Amino acid sequence: MELERITVALRPRTAREAVDLGAAMLRAHARTVWSAWFAFSLPVAALCIALGWLLHWPWLATLLIWWLLPLFDRVPLYVLSRAVFERAPRWRETLRGQRQWRWGGTIASITWRRIDSHRALRLPMELLEGLAGKQRGERWRVLRRPIGTEASSLAFGCLELVLVIFLGLFLSVVLFIPAELMPDWVRGSVGGVARRTPEVTGALIAGVAYLAWSAIEPLHVAAGFALYLNRRTQLEAWDVDLAFRRLRDRWLAAGRAAAVLLLALVCACPHGAWAQKVAAPKKEEAPVTRIEDAFAVPASNSDKRFATAAAEAFRDPRFGGAHKDHTWVPRNWSWNPKPVQLGRSPFEGFGNVLAIGVKGLLTLLLIGLIVAIGVYVIRRARMPVIAAHTRGDAKLDTHLETIEVQEVLPDDLAGATHRLWSGGHRREALALLYRGCVEQVAAALQLPVEQDATEADCLRSARRLGDTQRRQRAEAIVRAWQYAAYADRYPRDEDFARLLDGWPARHGSAA
Structure with a gap:
């Protein structure tokens, strides 16, 4: 991996800072991400809506679009993963590039792992690393160990944002426009059309849901990718590696400049003087074996200069200075306490019996609640339809x-x-x-x-x-x-x- 080309400032971040980094990456490449998103997902969403219309199942279109979201997530991840290390690809390149990635993880995400709350964190590991079998499982356990909770919170937070957008688009029409001023076609869409033409209602709900997911799902993928990059930086010390690589490049550039300068000096010196210097016997230098010889500082017991300088350095507030701590401790306090052997508590058996009793009582209450709900539902189903009574005496x-x-x-x-x-x-x-x-x-x-x-x-x-x-x-x-x-x-x-x-x-x- 060529870390020199990365365009993101690598450093260990908290989970919230990583999510903010994902949002910043999405804003920087918003046009490229959403153009590729709509080019890939819009035809599929249209086919889902048409299928629900033809089969007369109004709910099928929304369900299919939600079910295929892991398939759509491949597109923003492809754009962001390329944009981080080089340039952001066009939407045509993004669609062609989907053939380079494996499809096993995507098939698993739309089948038995569809309700996985860690989908945004698992997606870059499966598509970018390309591991298989046991290695992928071990790698996943290492990646998700400290940030699994943050990934789940991210998934539920994005779901809440989708619900807010979805309900806001409908309620802005239903709640903020008086019924007398509402056009007939709008009134029919939010009212009686649900009973007379359910296909229209199903298509309308699926379209609004698709727009809500299109607004939030790329953010979900970008934040998960940022969490993945942050975790890789913590595990593999990418920031340290990159700092050493940049230091090496600077030293190599300085070495080349020094070599050119030395060559110029050699060419400028007279040849006779050079011959004399070469012919002169070389004086052997004693190997440096002691700290005194390396720094040429006499270190004798009578010399107090080093101790004075060290004392002044320790008194400098920039190095911490000297301070006193006052702590209350009991008398006869020992800094090496003896380990206390805890004996068997006489109330241990009573506590176990009490815990078993409380657990049984809660179980009975739960069973009774379920039975009561069932009886209520059965009685409610058997009751005839009763008109609402008007107020009055x-x-x-x-x-x-x-x-x-x-x-x-x-x-x-x-x-x-x-x-x-x-x-x-x-x-x-x-x-x-x-x-x-x-x-x-x-x-x-x-x-x-x-x-x-x-x-x-x-x-x-x-x-x-x-x-x-x-x-x-x-x-x-x-x-x-x-x-x-x-x-x-x-x-x-x-x-x-x-x-x-x-x-x-x-x-x-x-x-």
């Missing part, structure tokens, strides 16, 4: 039980509604009038009556009426019903009489 509930709901509206809608209002059944009267208003508005627009239509749907339909008086009367009836149904606020008798005086309570009336 006991007298109102008794009246509701005595009134039969008519499937067909009466011919005299105004008379039937007035009789209910006069008999004290004000809520039922407004409900009947609101139902008649919905059917009359649909008949005026020549549209079928939707069973799941809401008050907002009725208001939207009423605004399409050509007659202004009819539109205002329909809106007044809907508002009166909303106040009664959700706030227990009923109109006065004269206001209710005005609602009955004309269309839609009287079908033949002009207004």
Whole structure:
């Protein structure tokens, strides 16, 4: 490995610093990474969505895209691994380069190791090192030993980011746009289309999920690759190796310059003087065997200069200086305590019995909780569908039980509604009038009556009426019903009489 070409500052980092380094690498090569990502994954995601549409399984597209994420992770890793040591490859080079890597680890990642939380850390080891069999297992145990928890935390953190983006894209439409202002196609996409056209809903969910994964998954791979580089730096001392290589290069450059200078001096010297120096007998130097001879410093007991200099150096605050520590210790304290032999505790048997009893009690509680949940689910499944009771006192509930709901509206809608209002059944009267208003508005627009239509749907339909008086009367009836149904606020008798005086309570009336 040519560490001289690496573009990352190698040094031992903490796990969080390594994750930050991965994010920085991704930002530096964002255009290259995401262009290769979409070139590789977008056709596959489109095929998954088309397959779910054709098979009429709305959930299949999202499941397939999530299942194939380890296959997509090969692309950002290829780009980043090349960008760290040389230049970032183009997306065409990235797609061609996938044939150079082994596929065994990828097949394992999309089969029996699909829910592995260490996928981002395992991926560079399998693809970049190319080990197999027992060596790969031993290598993996060494790599993940101190940073396995950080790799799992990284996976769960990226999953939370994906959920935030996924839910944010939907809730920004559903929560922040009023239903009255929402277009019909958007309202249908987030509402009734889930029941009428589930394929459209499944494709929409799969598309939004793919965009969320496309935003976060390259970050997951880049952070895992940075953790891998940091672990290799700790194990193999890449930073020290690189520092020695750079030092060697500097010494070699200095040696070449010194050799050139020496050659120039030799050429400049007279030949006679050189001959005389060569002919002169060489004086033998005694081998250096003592520290005194090496540094030429007399070291006698009477010379106090070295001791004085050492004392001044130790008093220098830059070297730590002298300081005192005060520590409280008991009397008769011994720095070499004798080992204490712990005997058998008399309460050891009681503790074991208590632990077994508590464990059995918790087991029984767990079994009872599971049985209770099962009984509740069975009883809930056997119970008939009960309509939600409206708010009100006991007298109102008794009246509701005595009134039969008519499937067909009466011919005299105004008379039937007035009789209910006069008999004290004000809520039922407004409900009947609101139902008649919905059917009359649909008949005026020549549209079928939707069973799941809401008050907002009725208001939207009423605004399409050509007659202004009819539109205002329909809106007044809907508002009166909303106040009664959700706030227990009923109109006065004269206001209710005005609602009955004309269309839609009287079908033949002009207004």
